[in-house]
Amino acid sequence: MSVSAVVDQPSTRSPVRRWLFVSAAVVVWFTLYQLNLRWWNWFVFELVGLEPDTRLGGSVHFFFYDITKIALLLTGVIFVVTVLRSFMSVERTRALLGGRREGVGNVFAAGLGVVTPFCSCSAVPAFIGFVAAGVPLGVTLSFLIASPLVNEVAIVLLFGLFGWKVTALYIVGGMVIAIVAGAVLGRLRLERWVEPFVFETRLRGKVIDPSAGLSWDDRLLMAREEVVSILRKIWPYLLVGIGLGAAIHGWLPADWFAAHATGWWGVPLAVVIGVPLYSNAAGVLPLVEALHDKGLPMGTVLAFMMSVVALSTPEMILLRRVLKPKLIATYFGVVAVSILCIGFLFNLVI
Amino acid sequence: MDIKILGSGCAKCQTLERVTHEAVDQLGLEAEYEKVTDPGEIASWGVMATPALVIDDEVVVSGRVPTVEDIKRMLTAR
Numbered sequence: 001m002s003v004s005a006v007v008d009q010p011s012t013r014s015p016v017r018r019w020l021f022v023s024a025a026v027v028v029w030f031t032l033y034q035l036n037l038r039w040w041n042w043f044v045f046e047l048v049g050l051e052p053d054t055r056l057g058g059s060v061h062f063f064f065y066d067i068t069k070i071a072l073l074l075t076g077v078i079f080v081v082t083v084l085r086s087f088m089s090v091e092r093t094r095a096l097l098g099g100r101r102e103g104v105g106n107v108f109a110a111g112l113g114v115v116t117p118f119c120s121c122s123a124v125p126a127f128i129g130f131v132a133a134g135v136p137l138g139v140t141l142s143f144l145i146a147s148p149l150v151n152e153v154a155i156v157l158l159f160g161l162f163g164w165k166v167t168a169l170y171i172v173g174g175m176v177i178a179i180v181a182g183a184v185l186g187r188l189r190l191e192r193w194v195e196p197f198v199f200e201t202r203l204r205g206k207v208i209d210p211s212a213g214l215s216w217d218d219r220l221l222m223a224r225e226e227v228v229s230i231l232r233k234i235w236p237y238l239l240v241g242i243g244l245g246a247a248i249h250g251w252l253p254a255d256w257f258a259a260h261a262t263g264w265w266g267v268p269l270a271v272v273i274g275v276p277l278y279s280n281a282a283g284v285l286p287l288v289e290a291l292h293d294k295g296l297p298m299g300t301v302l303a304f305m306m307s308v309v310a311l312s313t314p315e316m317i318l319l320r321r322v323l324k325p326k327l328i329a330t331y332f333g334v335v336a337v338s339i340l341c342i343g344f345l346f347n348l349v350i
Numbered sequence: 351m352d353i354k355i356l357g358s359g360c361a362k363c364q365t366l367e368r369v370t371h372e373a374v375d376q377l378g379l380e381a382e383y384e385k386v387t388d389p390g391e392i393a394s395w396g397v398m399a400t401p402a403l404v405i406d407d408e409v410v411v412s413g414r415v416p417t418v419e420d421i422k423r424m425l426t427a428r
Contacts, residue, residue: 089413090398117413121360122400128393203396210399210413222414229361318358321389 018216033072040065059250066286067242071231073160074153074282078230081152082223085117089211090126092116093143097135102186105139110178113146114171120148120315127322132201137194138186145335146178149310153230154281161289169346170302177306177338184334193327237283245290257296266300267343271336274307284308298350303343310335351381351425356392356412357401366401366415373421 040061044050050057093112100108118126123144130140150171158167191199214222277284284305292301316328323331353370357363367385374381386392386404395404399413403421410424 091412094398118399119360121358122398122413124358124389125393125400126398128390129396129398132393197390201390201394204394210411221417225415233361318389 015216018220022220029072029076033069036068036072037065040068055250057250059246062249062290063242063246066245066289067238069160070157070238070242070282070286073156074231074234075227077152077156078227079223081156082117082226083219085115085152086214086219086222087211088116089209090116090118090122090129091209092211094130094133094135097130097139097143098133100135100139102136102138102183105136106142106179106182106186109135109139109142109182110146110150110175113143113178114150114175116143116147118147120312120318123315124318124321127319128198128201129203131194131198132203136186137191138182138184140182141185141331142178142182145181145310146175148280148312148315149178149306150174151281151309154285154305154309157281157285161285162292166298166302166350169350173302173342173346174306174310177310177335177342181331181334181338185331188330190327190330193324193330195322195324198322234280234282237280238286241283242286245286248287248290248294252294255295257291257294264344266297267303267340267347270300270304270343271307271339274304275311275332275336276313277308278312278314281305281309297347299343299346299348302346303339306339306342307336310339351379352384352406353381354384354386354404355401356386356395356397356404358387358389358392360400362415363401366403366411369415369418370403370421373418373425376418377422377425379425 044057044061044064045052048060050060052058052061093116096112097105097109127140127144130143131137155167155171158170288301288305291304292298311332316332320328351374353374355363355367355370357366367383371383386395392400392402395402395409397409397412401415402412403410403416403424405424411421416424
């Protein structure tokens with residue numbers, strides 16, 4: 001056939017060169033990460049001559065140091081996680097969830113929500129695909145809650161900014177929310193508030209698994225593209241988040257929150273403010289870091305972050321295609337209450 | 351040849367559309383294009399991660415944007 005002559009053969013780059021290139025990138029990454037603080041200390045305080053103890057000096061240093069650190073963390077993490085996740089897919093997750101009953105199913109769904117590559121822009125087809133294939137409603141919702149709440153970006157940034165204890169608490173807390181909220185919503189028998197066409201959808205055609213048949217070059221290429229596309233999508237959030245964080249860092253007196261916001265109402269207020277805000281973990285974490293530096297309790301801070309990432313208005317508008325408003329309201333309510341409880345609990349524990 | 355691009359308008363869906371056009375043009379093939387944005391219809395193809403590419407009523411890619419060369423291979427393999 002004549003056309004086949006035009007098609008290049010699959011890439012035959014030698015594995016040695018590929019892995020040498022990857023190792024070089026790893027070395028460059030670690031060097032930059034190590035030099036970040038020293039470089040900005042020198043640049044802001046020595047070269048530009050700002051004083052570290054002044055408001056302006058503190059803010060400017062925080063801004064540049066943080067933006068470099070977070071950009072490096074995000075690049076590294078998204079790359080590695082995309083490669084790992086290229087072995088997993090929504091199709092596999094559904095196959096693993098099919099036939100699970102509620103309870104165990106919710107636990108599985110929350111765990112798979114963390115590791116499955118999933119974009120909230122696919123929430124609707126995935127919802128229909130799960131429900132039409134017989135995955136129970138509550139189990140499906142556990143997956144949809146866990147996926148944005150406990151994701152790789154949140155985990156690594158938390159680890160980079162707060163250490164492993166806070167990260168572990170966050171992961172466990174987020175999983176518990178996804179499991180409990182999904183189980184509660186499942187128990188309420190809300191199938192009548194799902195648009196009827198979902199149950200009538202017939203799945204045709206054979207399912208293809210996107211994770212199958214990829215070469216290492218494919219996976220590395222996908223990872224590079226994912227880094228570019230995520231950074232392109234979130235940089236405005238990142239700038240605003242780090243800018244606000246820097247202003248708080250420089251201008252708000254230390255322990256301001258410790259003096260003004262330790263009452264029980266801190267957590268509900270954080271959730272009320274967090275819900276209408278729409279951002280992702282990358283945008284909200286610099287702000288979270290600055291708030292916590294100024295003495296806002298960890299539970300309150302994490303409740304704020306969870307309500308920003310887990311309850312997003314754009315996703316709800318998408319889900320309105322398949323869920324009636326009553327179910328969306330219930331979903332919001334149950335998740336918000338779960339976040340409240342986790343926030344109170346963390347404030348008690350930490 | 352009948353080509354459908356499944357996706358609800360995310361950035362990657364537009365990339366997939368562009369890449370597919372490129373592959374078809376490079377091979378000098380004739381194709382009818384259709385953009386499927388309705389989530390119900392997307393789901394009915396068994397697709398749960400967009401964007402997805404359907405060639406002659408068969409899903410060939412889902413959840414990622416392949417390279418032009420990949421698509422050319424899919425088009426000629428038929």
